[in-house]
Amino acid sequence: MRLTVIGCGYVGLVTGACLAAAGHEVYCTDIDEKRIEQLKAGKVPIYEEHLDKVLKHAVAEKKISYTADAGEAIRVGEVIFICVGTPPKDTGEADLSAIDHVARQIAQEARTPKLVVEKSTVPALTGVQLQKALAAYSQRGSVKFEVASNPEFLREGTAVEDFFHPDRIVVGVENEKSAEVMRQIYAPILERKFHCPVHGGQCPSGTRGELLVTTINSAELIKHASNSFLALKISYANVISDLCERIGADVEEVTHAMGLDPRIGTQFLKAGLGFGGFCFPKDIQAFIHLASSVGVDFDMLKAAERVNKQRIDRFFEKIRKALWVIKGKKVAVLGLAFKANTDDIRFAPALDVIRRLLEEGAEVHASDPQAISRTKPLLPAVTYHEDPYAALKGADAALVCTEWKAFRNIDWSKAGQTMSRRLVIDGRNLYSPKKMHEWGFEYYSFGRL
Numbered sequence: 001m002r003l004t005v006i007g008c009g010y011v012g013l014v015t016g017a018c019l020a021a022a023g024h025e026v027y028c029t030d031i032d033e034k035r036i037e038q039l040k041a042g043k044v045p046i047y048e049e050h051l052d053k054v055l056k057h058a059v060a061e062k063k064i065s066y067t068a069d070a071g072e073a074i075r076v077g078e079v080i081f082i083c084v085g086t087p088p089k090d091t092g093e094a095d096l097s098a099i100d101h102v103a104r105q106i107a108q109e110a111r112t113p114k115l116v117v118e119k120s121t122v123p124a125l126t127g128v129q130l131q132k133a134l135a136a137y138s139q140r141g142s143v144k145f146e147v148a149s150n151p152e153f154l155r156e157g158t159a160v161e162d163f164f165h166p167d168r169i170v171v172g173v174e175n176e177k178s179a180e181v182m183r184q185i186y187a188p189i190l191e192r193k194f195h196c197p198v199h200g201g202q203c204p205s206g207t208r209g210e211l212l213v214t215t216i217n218s219a220e221l222i223k224h225a226s227n228s229f230l231a232l233k234i235s236y237a238n239v240i241s242d243l244c245e246r247i248g249a250d251v252e253e254v255t256h257a258m259g260l261d262p263r264i265g266t267q268f269l270k271a272g273l274g275f276g277g278f279c280f281p282k283d284i285q286a287f288i289h290l291a292s293s294v295g296v297d298f299d300m301l302k303a304a305e306r307v308n309k310q311r312i313d314r315f316f317e318k319i320r321k322a323l324w325v326i327k328g329k330k331v332a333v334l335g336l337a338f339k340a341n342t343d344d345i346r347f348a349p350a351l352d353v354i355r356r357l358l359e360e361g362a363e364v365h366a367s368d369p370q371a372i373s374r375t376k377p378l379l380p381a382v383t384y385h386e387d388p389y390a391a392l393k394g395a396d397a398a399l400v401c402t403e404w405k406a407f408r409n410i411d412w413s414k415a416g417q418t419m420s421r422r423l424v425i426d427g428r429n430l431y432s433p434k435k436m437h438e439w440g441f442e443y444y445s446f447g448r449l
């Protein structure tokens with residue numbers, strides 16, 4: 001099938017690349033001409049594991065192409081995936097201006113009927129507005145547009161794997177015809193008829209994802225309800241962690257035992273610095289906003305958001321208690337990205353931590369396997385080191401902000417010899433307190449004995 005992807009950010013590129021690998025002809029376009037030039041030159045503008053391989057393969061097979069001419073991309077595709085950003089406004093409400101802009105482009109450029117699919121994360125009822133906008137902007141009343149919602153459940157860092165091996169594919173449609181088109185698009189993924197770059201053709205057997213057909217409103221709601229629930233779970237674990245500290249219990253023991261109940265599940269119960277990234281913080285806000293706009297009180301989510309914001313305060317209480325005076329101290333910050341395996345620093349807790357350290361007069365040395373170049377322009381006062389051991393040299397304290405494997409594997413007995421003081425404050429609970437104490441470290445983490 002001929003598919004158009006509008007928006008070559010992380011969601012658009014992963015969607016385009018994976019659907020091309022599944023055998024479709026994909027036409028990608030973006031308002032950012034520089035990005036399109038980069039892609040044409042074979043450069044992937046974001047770090048996402050396996051994405052470069054999938055794109056390279058799709059280009060070689062002539063299954064994917066890039067153009068800055070949105071009109072051309074719109075005319076050629078039978079189905080158009082909208083993958084543009086929906087950032088938060090100051091009020092927390094999702095800014096849908098990019099969706100509106102794309103709707104106008106589609107309505108004006110299309111010459112043949114199109115199925116227009118919302119892939120961007122949008123609040124419920126956006127589909128209704130999109131359908132209205134397509135009709136209003138269309139100068140040729142003869143072109144028919146159908147709308148569908150197909151939310152993504154991709155995690156940054158494992159997005160390619162998630163796309164090829166989904167738990168579920170949700171398609172919200174207006175009619176059976178659109179449902180059938182979406183089934184055809186995803187059939188190669190569900191039937192595993194593609195070359196999997198993650199497992200080299202040896203995908204684990206086991207349950208395959210299910211394609212669920214719903215209404216558009218339900219599909220939109222499923223996305224926000226899922227992300228907000230996961231955020232809620234993290235904040236719950238963080239409050240349990242605070243309780244553990246007061247009572248003298250161990251949060252890992254508590255959450256592990258809780259999670260063994262299949263009704264609860266072990267994932268997303270890791271306590272620490274809290275959630276960041278471009279999804280949970282903005283989605284939870286947008287969901288609160290949507291609920292209140294239709295007269296539903298979602299205080300529970302407001303509490304989860306508040307708990308998350310307070311994680312940085314809790315981290316600083318630990319830093320202050322251990323370091324006493326922050327001014328003039330040399331502090332090594334391990335991790336900039338909002339989580340491991342990505343170069344994404346949007347709403348990254350590490351950046352808030354660094355801003356506060358700088359405000360209080362600390363000398364900050366930071367290390368991250370992927371996110372240094374993105375952070376440098378935002379925080380030029382920091383000294384950056386590719387090598388974490390270089391960041392730790394002479395440091396009065398090490399602060400762990402991201403759970404990268406490279407940091408998990410640090411040889412602290414070696415690093416301790418070069419640090420000015422053996423002090424680690426771990427925002428991601430990466431190390432064994434017992435081992436750290438054996439190596440002569442003062443070690444503080446979240447909710448552990």
Ligand code: UGA
Pocket residue numbers: 121152153154155156157227230234267268269270271272273274275276277278279280338339
């Ligand atoms: C999240 C969802 O997990 C995806 O399903 C969804 O598709 C995506 O948002 C999206 O809406 O596009 P992502 O933002 O990539 O994916 O990151 P997660 O792996 O969910 O982690 C989010 C944050 O929560 C990170 O800062 C992570 O460090 C933190 N976290 C996660 C915890 O603090 N504790 C945990 O137990 C798990």
